[in-house]
Amino acid sequence: xxxxxxxxxxxxxEHEPTHRRWVGAALAAGLAVALxxxxxxxxxxxxxxxxxxxxxxxxxxxxxxxxEPVNEIVYGTRGxxxxxxxxxxxxxxxxxxxxxxxxxxxxxxxxxxxxGARERRRTDxxxxxxxSEQAARAAERRxxxxxxxxxxxxxxxxxxxxxxxxxxxxxxxxxxxTRTAIRMALPVLAVAGLYLAxxxxxxxxxxPGGAVLTGVLLLVYAAFGRRRVARVIRPxxxxxxxxxxxxxxxxxxxxxxxxxGSFSANWLPLAAPGTILSGGIAQLFSASELIEVGTGLxxxxxxxxxxGHDWTPDERDSGRxxxx
Amino acid sequence: MILVNYLAxxxxxxxxxxxxxxxxxxxxxxxxxxxxxxATYLFMISLAYRSGSTAPVLLSPPPGQTEHSLVHGNVxxxxxxxxxxxxxxxxxxxxxxxxxxxVRIAQHYRTLxxxxxxxxxx
Numbered sequence: 001x002x003x004x005x006x007x008x009x010x011x012x013x014e015h016e017p018t019h020r021r022w023v024g025a026a027l028a029a030g031l032a033v034a035l036x037x038x039x040x041x042x043x044x045x046x047x048x049x050x051x052x053x054x055x056x057x058x059x060x061x062x063x064x065x066x067x068e069p070v071n072e073i074v075y076g077t078r079g080x081x082x083x084x085x086x087x088x089x090x091x092x093x094x095x096x097x098x099x100x101x102x103x104x105x106x107x108x109x110x111x112x113x114x115x116g117a118r119e120r121r122r123t124d125x126x127x128x129x130x131x132s133e134q135a136a137r138a139a140e141r142r143x144x145x146x147x148x149x150x151x152x153x154x155x156x157x158x159x160x161x162x163x164x165x166x167x168x169x170x171x172x173x174x175x176x177x178t179r180t181a182i183r184m185a186l187p188v189l190a191v192a193g194l195y196l197a198x199x200x201x202x203x204x205x206x207x208p209g210g211a212v213l214t215g216v217l218l219l220v221y222a223a224f225g226r227r228r229v230a231r232v233i234r235p236x237x238x239x240x241x242x243x244x245x246x247x248x249x250x251x252x253x254x255x256x257x258x259x260x261g262s263f264s265a266n267w268l269p270l271a272a273p274g275t276i277l278s279g280g281i282a283q284l285f286s287a288s289e290l291i292e293v294g295t296g297l298x299x300x301x302x303x304x305x306x307x308g309h310d311w312t313p314d315e316r317d318s319g320r321x322x323x324x
Numbered sequence: 325m326i327l328v329n330y331l332a333x334x335x336x337x338x339x340x341x342x343x344x345x346x347x348x349x350x351x352x353x354x355x356x357x358x359x360x361x362x363a364t365y366l367f368m369i370s371l372a373y374r375s376g377s378t379a380p381v382l383l384s385p386p387p388g389q390t391e392h393s394l395v396h397g398n399v400x401x402x403x404x405x406x407x408x409x410x411x412x413x414x415x416x417x418x419x420x421x422x423x424x425x426x427v428r429i430a431q432h433y434r435t436l437x438x439x440x441x442x443x444x445x446x
Contacts, residue, residue, distance in 0.1 A: 019438070019439065024341075028345065046374070057380065057396075057402065068383070069399075070406055070409075088417060099425060207409060304420070312432045312433075
């Protein structure tokens with residue numbers, strides 16, 4: 001294909017709008033040069049460890065009973081930093097909840113049917129539907145939890161659909177192969193997430209553990225559909241658990257101030273290093289962090305998924321409908 | 325030759341900045357910001373590296389070393405690894421907020437093009 005001939009690639013490039021390429025390139029190149037010059041002066045990989053790092057290596061075992069200095073820094077030496085980071089995450093979750101909030105009061109994350117009702121009415125309701133369209137519409141109504149008068153009730157769960165059922169296929173859940181594979185993987189993944197928080201090199205993997213548990217929730221959602229998870233994944237429950245985790249972190253850190261005289265000090269007895277209870281409050285902090293991160297990420301993702309169809313009407317549309 | 329890592333981080337940050345400055349698709353701007361975040365992760369992890377060092381874990385020291393010698397020995401910098409953990413969590417939070425704002429803008433203006441958003445003025 002000659003370069004002048006408009007192919008699919010050329011078309012894609014044409015639709016990529018850009019803004020002041022050359023100014024951007026000059027600024028980015030300037031930043032690269034400045035950073036490159038600054039980085040040439042950085043300490044080399046033979047430099048001695050900074051004092052703060054050596055301090056953390058020194059206190060990790062005797063003062064905290066933690067065999068992993070990174071953990072000791074996260075929950076001990078720089079515990080206040082982690083505390084602030086946690087509440088930055090909470091602030092972000094609250095912002096996402098606020099931004100994605102739908103116009104109607106929300107009981108679940110999935111309000112598509114209510115939000116799209118106006119658009120659905122606009123398609124000609126008087127047009128006669130043939131058999132395949134009726135079947136497709138019945139399946140769609142079933143997915144949206146609002147069966148019409150003539151619809152037979154769908155199976156309660158995707159697993160109840162007999163194999164080899166003809167179309168229309170519902171988009172509610174994935175195929176039986178995927179569902180079975182996810183059923184096998186779920187317990188392993190859930191245990192792995194909890195293991196990261198409870199054990200690992202030393203206790204204290206709250207952040208990655210929470211992320212793994214969010215992944216477990218997402219897998220269940222993807223495989224089994226929203227009807228199966230709607231009872232657990234709903235704002236009222238998740239937001240309550242999230243705030244419970246945040247409260248536990250505040251209490252853990254404040255008790256250090258009250259009992260030991262300094263914020264985020266350890267006030268629990270130390271167990272032997274390498275056991276599940278070693279690390280004192282580090283383990284408590286990490287478990288609360290597991291709750292906080294797991295539910296926070298789940299709230300964020302499901303709020304984004306459930307943002308619904310709150311489209312502002314086009315100018316053409318608003319003229320026809322009397323504006324909004 | 326850890327300097328190569330530093331320069332790669334600087335290049336990654338500049339590529340991200342270029343994407344943020346020149347793209348008009350707001351999703352791609354958020355992707356550029358994510359790229360800049362990734363550059364900071366690479367930079368901090370490279371800064372933690374020490375030549376010939378071992379991981380800062382005191383559980384089962386490598387042969388020939390004890391926990392005590394490891395405390396004073398050659399290990400990677402744990403503080404910078406902690407910075408990286410913090411940066412990852414904050415990066416996720418910031419990206420989530422940006423994306424939800426972008427979806428709301430797209431729903432309001434019916435476009436992802438930042439120039440057209442400026443023209444329409446709600």
